[in-house]
Amino acid sequence: MERRGTASKDAEFEAYMAARQPSLLRTAYLLTGDRHAAEDLVQTALAKLYLSWDKVQRRELLDGYVRRIMVNENNSLWRRAWKRKELTTDEVPDYTPVHDRPDDGQSAALWEFVQTLPKKQRAVIVLRFYEDLSEAETAEILGISVGTVKSQASRALASMRARVHAQPMLSREGDHDE
């Protein structure tokens, strides 16, 4: 009986994992800026979700729950110190390069800007402008007030604006749209 319960849980979890993994990886990449760190983050978030699977009664809340885990984990104080040291190996890891597009440097400059944001501000930006969550949903996931979400987003955009003055290429797309 218990074994059948575990098998059922595993099947259900595996189906969720298969469906959501690519999307979670994209979010994780935007949060971390590194593909390997993103994979690590997704795996950890899924592991924590697995441990809590039976407690999450409302399946429609799963995405929000796992996003919260990812953001918290990425901001976490308890990142393990031994992850700092990489194992030396002769094997060359698989690597999928992410190429900048030929856009006069705007893309690279914007991405560079995102990577300079403090972790929590970056999480606000990713959840608001990539995940397209509302301010309330973002606040819920980050465990902060709606006011803080507004101020963090506003601060990030203000920083971006300041960069525009320093790097006019950031404004070119806007110019084209106009």
Add this chain to the structure above:
Amino acid sequence: MNDLEKDALTRELQDRSHDIGGHPIGLGDVKQSARRIQRRRRIASGFVAAAVLAVAVPTSIAVSSGINNTAPGPVEQPTPSVTRTATPDGPVTLTLEDLPRGEDPQRSYFYNGDLVTPDGVLEFPVSLQSTTPYGDGWIGLGYDGQGSAEVFMFDADRNITNRQPTNEVLAVSPDGSQIAYVVVEEDGTQTLVNAPADGSDPVTWSFAEQPVIRPIGFVSASEVLYQTEEERSVVGIASPEGLTVLEGFINSTSANPETGLVTGQTSSSDTGSCWAVMDPATSTTEFLWDTCEHSLVELSPDGRHVIATRGQDGLGLRDLSILDARTGDPVVSYKQGPRSTVSLVFNVWEDSESVLSLATPDDGQSWTMVRMDTSGALEEVIDPVEQEPNSDWPFWFPVI
């Protein structure tokens, strides 16, 4: 806010993440990570096996080569140790303010990935979470590039001589003479190894692929306390005569080969948990004593005392007591002051009388190591280190 700015940002985030592909993460990977997380949670709460915590590098070990005496470690000459004596009528106040400076820690610890021993700082070619002398060299537990645990053998110069998949725990007897770990074989079966630290022939037991086996410590030199990792864990002793189940435990945290005592958890509910001490030589079904007031963390190297706590959260212990291991009677207690918020992470026995803890105020930006003991001493043993709030622990003991 300017919509064009937001649109540009949104487009960039979409474009930037669009091409990202990675290795598919399988259920097996997730389950393995889940087990690791469960273990970390226990450790963050201080609930870690005694013998596992006893992965101390004996101070008598002669570290003859490769010592980097310029590397960070116990960074200042200690001033004479001053202790705060426990008042007979009450607990010692747990605070990090104005602590006296004690002697340097007499057991090894990792500092930013390097092993700081009382004799110097050692670097290893891989990132380790635990290590102890073995044969002419060292044995250590670390992770490969994919995050899977491996047990590494090193020669005296700390070159890797062997590596095998393992279950993430290296248990070592308090005197460092016996080491227990699990090797995951190619067919998935598990071999529990009890290896003399002098490198002589080990004794092994074979287990099926599931459930995962975790060594906890030693009941005697030839008897390894282990538990299974499953919904209803089994705690047992592996001896040359076979396996013996200890009834009544749902988890085990500690064993001691001097006294043969075992500590563990007997129940858990939303309102709390109960813990007990057993002497398996006398009975494998009855407890010496039990408590629902304290959680039992780790037996001392001589087996006479046990670290216990009444309060802990995700950041660590909020108080720490030392109890008599045979009776449960309190020896000394350390508790928060009215305005003090100290968390104790990684609580380990330095010797049979003193405990070392990695301590931080609640901001998590400043870390230090403190020594507490059976007489109620409280002193700082290294200089505090400032950390960024989101960074890692600066120190950890070679445990898990």
